[in-house]
Amino acid sequence: MNAIDRRQVQRHFSASACSYDDCADVQKRVARKVANLVQxxxxxxxxxxEVGTGTGYLAELIAARYPGLRLLVSDLAHAMTRAASQRLPGAWAMDLDAAALPLATETMAYVCSASAYQWVENLPRAFGECHRVLQKGGSFIFALFGDGTLDELRGAYREALLCEGRESPDYLVPMPSKHRVDASLAAAGFEIFRVWEEVEREYHGSLASLLRCLKGVGAHNASRCRPRGLASRQVMKRLEGNYIQRFADGGRLPATYRVIYGIAGKSG
Incomplete structure (x- = not known):
């Protein structure tokens, strides 16, 4: 399994704070569903x-439904935390690492998150931190991108490398499976109420449009095993050709996201 470079994640999402809202269509859909689950x-x-607040879109939805709710928004990337703080001047805001929350034990009644935990390498540890800071009877409500996300892009990339006569190690960061999420929640001590998967899909007019969108939300490759530099022009040309040939739908290129939702609690 490719290890996640935490510093790269931090750097990429800080750089995308200004472009995130314009590119995050799927992430916003997921956030709206999480807000409904919270309600x-x-x-x-x-x-x-809220862990991994991004620009504060989910927190804003929740705050609108619960005026006066004491809300702490947090992100690994400082530019994201700052953007969320500006969006929600009434909320507390801190830069936090999901795997090591600098919060006292049993201080939160709820922990929520949308589209963040796929960037955490040690899920049992991160979920354990959520369990620790939750009060007894508290709830953890989350969504993350799971195994199968962007499979079109991954498959077309592997084929492009093979066509160039090169080995095709998967340098892309793997997304967690539902089984891994279930096991991580159990290892953290949670009572699991429900974990399930849904599919979200968006369409782009070209491969360049898809890659710009991914860059705009900070979803660069953050694997420590990633090769230096960009793929060659020939590989990129083959990648686009493979993508179009295998997956084009009415002249558009689909990008599929498999979203894992979960509701868990800390026993009283």
Missing amino acids: VEGAAKGPML
Whole structure:
């Protein structure tokens, strides 16, 4: 498994803070679903921590439904935390590493997150931190991109390398499976209420448009095993040709995201 370079994740998302909202269509869809789950769970009392807030879109949705809710927004990337703080001047804001939360034990009634934990290498440890900071009876509501996300791009890239007579190691960061998410929640001590998968899909007019969108939301390759520099022009040409030949739908290129949602609790 390719290890995730935390510093690269931090750098990429800081650089994309200004472009994120313009490119994050799928991420916003996921955030709206998480906000609905929070409302169904009735998170109207007690402080809430959002892990990986990005520009604060999810937090803004939640704050609008629960005026006066004590909300702490956090992100690994300082530019994202700053953007969320400007969006939500009434919220607390901190730069936080999901795998090592600098918060006291049992201080949060709720923890929520959307489209962030796929960038965390040690899920059991990160989920364990959520469990630790939650009060007894508290809830953890989240969504992350799972195994199968951007499979069109991954497959077309591997084929392009093979066509060039090169080995095709998967340098891209792997996304967690539902089984891994379930196991990580259990290892952290959570009572698992429900974990399930849904598919989101967006379409682009060209490969260049898709890659610009990924760059715009900070979703660069953050594997420590990634090769230096960009792929050769010939590989990129083959990549686009493979993508069009295998996946084009009515002249558009699909990008599929497999989203894992979860609701878990800390027993009282």
